Amino acid sequence: MVEPQPPLPPVTGARDVNGWQVYKRLLTYVRPHLSLFLLSILGFIIYASTQAAFVRLMEYIVDIIGKGGDISRILIPAALVGIFVVRGLGSFLGNYYIALVARSVVFQLRTEMFNHLMKLPSVYFDGNNSGYTISKVTYNVEQVTGAATDALKVIVREGFTVVILLGYLFYLNWRLSLVFLLVGPLIGLVVSYASKRFRRLSRRIQNSMGDVTHVASEAINGYRVVRTFGGEEYEKRRFRDAADKNMTQSMKMVLTSAIS
Numbered sequence: 001m002v003e004p005q006p007p008l009p010p011v012t013g014a015r016d017v018n019g020w021q022v023y024k025r026l027l028t029y030v031r032p033h034l035s036l037f038l039l040s041i042l043g044f045i046i047y048a049s050t051q052a053a054f055v056r057l058m059e060y061i062v063d064i065i066g067k068g069g070d071i072s073r074i075l076i077p078a079a080l081v082g083i084f085v086v087r088g089l090g091s092f093l094g095n096y097y098i099a100l101v102a103r104s105v106v107f108q109l110r111t112e113m114f115n116h117l118m119k120l121p122s123v124y125f126d127g128n129n130s131g132y133t134i135s136k137v138t139y140n141v142e143q144v145t146g147a148a149t150d151a152l153k154v155i156v157r158e159g160f161t162v163v164i165l166l167g168y169l170f171y172l173n174w175r176l177s178l179v180f181l182l183v184g185p186l187i188g189l190v191v192s193y194a195s196k197r198f199r200r201l202s203r204r205i206q207n208s209m210g211d212v213t214h215v216a217s218e219a220i221n222g223y224r225v226v227r228t229f230g231g232e233e234y235e236k237r238r239f240r241d242a243a244d245k246n247m248t249q250s251m252k253m254v255l256t257s258a259i260s
Helices: 019-067 075-116 122-127 129-183 182-219 223-228 231-260
Strands: none
Touching: 019 075, 019 129, 075 129, 129 182, 182 223, 182 231, 223 231
C-alpha cells in the first residue's frame, strides 16, 4: 500500500484575505452576467417602491376616515390590487434573475475547479482524501455562491426598501425620523458580529460536509472489504458521528441567523 503524502501547504496569505476581499473577488464572476444582474436590481427597486406606495395609500385611507369622508369602493381596491401586481412583478424579476446569475456563477466555478483538479500533480490526490475534494466541488461552491447571492439580494432589496421608506419618513417629519438613525451603530455592531460568525460556521459546515462525503465514499467504494470483515456497525457509527457534527454546525448557523 502506498503511504499517503502530507497535504499540500495552503497558499501563502490565503488566510490573510478578509471577507470583503473574497466577496469582491466572487463578484468578478458576475461581470459576464451584468445585464441580468441589473435587471434583478431593477426588480428589487420596483419591489421596494411599492412599499412606500402602500404606506402612502394607508395614510390616505386613514386621513379620509379621520375626516369622516367616504372611501371609494372601486378606487381603493383597484389601487391595492395594482400595488400588489407591481410588487409581484418586481419580486419575480429580482428573485428570478438573481437566481439565474447565481446558478451561472456556480456552473462557472465548478467547471474551473474541476479543470484545475485535472492539472494537479498526483501528490495532491495522494495527500487529500477524495471525500474532501468532491465536497469542495459539489457542496462548498454551492454554499459560498448561495451565501454571496443571498447576501446581495438582502442588501439590494431590503436596502432600497429602507432608503425609500426612510426618505418618505424624512419627507413627513425629518426631526422625528432622526430618532431611527440612533440605532444605526447598534445594527452595525450586530451585523459585523453576525457576519464574522457566519463565515466561521460556514467553514465548519463545509469541513463537516467533507467528513460526511469522505466516510460515505470510503464505505461505498470499499463495501466488499467492509462486509468481508464485518465492519458494517463501525461504518454506521462513523457516518452517524460525521452527520451529527454536520447537523450541529448547521443548527448553529440557523440559530445565529434567527437571533441576528
